[in-house]
Amino acid sequence: MFLTRKAEFSASHVCANPAWSAEQNHAVYGNNSNPNGHGHNYVLEVTLAGDPDPVTGMVFDLRELKEILNREVVDPMDHRFLNKEIPPFDKVIPTTENIALEIWKRIEPVIARKGVALHNVRLYETPDLYVDYGGPQ
């Protein structure tokens, strides 16, 4: 069974490679390369896969999942400038793809320790653009 929990955070970022010219960055990242940054209301959907526990009837304690997402993702990232405040985005360009990878890295070990598999991380940058990451192939 799949269980999905949603969380939201709002943050600003800039997608630009410091080694490149403004033109090169615009060609690769479009408007996202504005050096002063810009923001999004990110929506995160985390999907876990597992069987309901025979005693509790739950795949995972939703309250605990909420706490994990708050601690690992929402509290550190909400209302922050990712490039300036949230490592590794001082070095790693905070594209939606890289933010999803970082979220996976932060929450996967915590969830795995509880004996449940993290199945998918979906991150919406806008309602019309999202990425799905299911872990290393």
Added chain:
Amino acid sequence: MTLTSRYRFSASHRLDTPALTPEENRRLYGKCNNPHGHGHDYVLEISVDGPVDCDGQVVNREAMDTLVRQRVLARLDHKNLNADLTEFAATVATTENLATLVRRTLAEHWTLPARLARVRISETDRNSFELEVSKG
């Protein structure tokens, strides 16, 4: 990693097949058989997958948007699917057939390094049609 981008287009269509009698068409397609046609605000979702490259992206957004705009949206947006698209001269303009056409059109003109993985079209909020693109 899979990236999905959503686009919108508005178009009219009429569901009617010459293989059936007018009465049979009316019974099968109901309101969608109205001889004057009717329209929808379609939502198109295109998914691509591939590794995250050294730029931190699965695909260049602008390249993807341009391809979808030029090859798909320009042909469909504010069009009468039956009258304006030769593909629907002899094929019923169902959203199933429209999704198949969009997948074929994109596959023919695909120039992006990421793989075209899925095409999904919502005709209304209540029904959508999804086609996977097989690997390899």
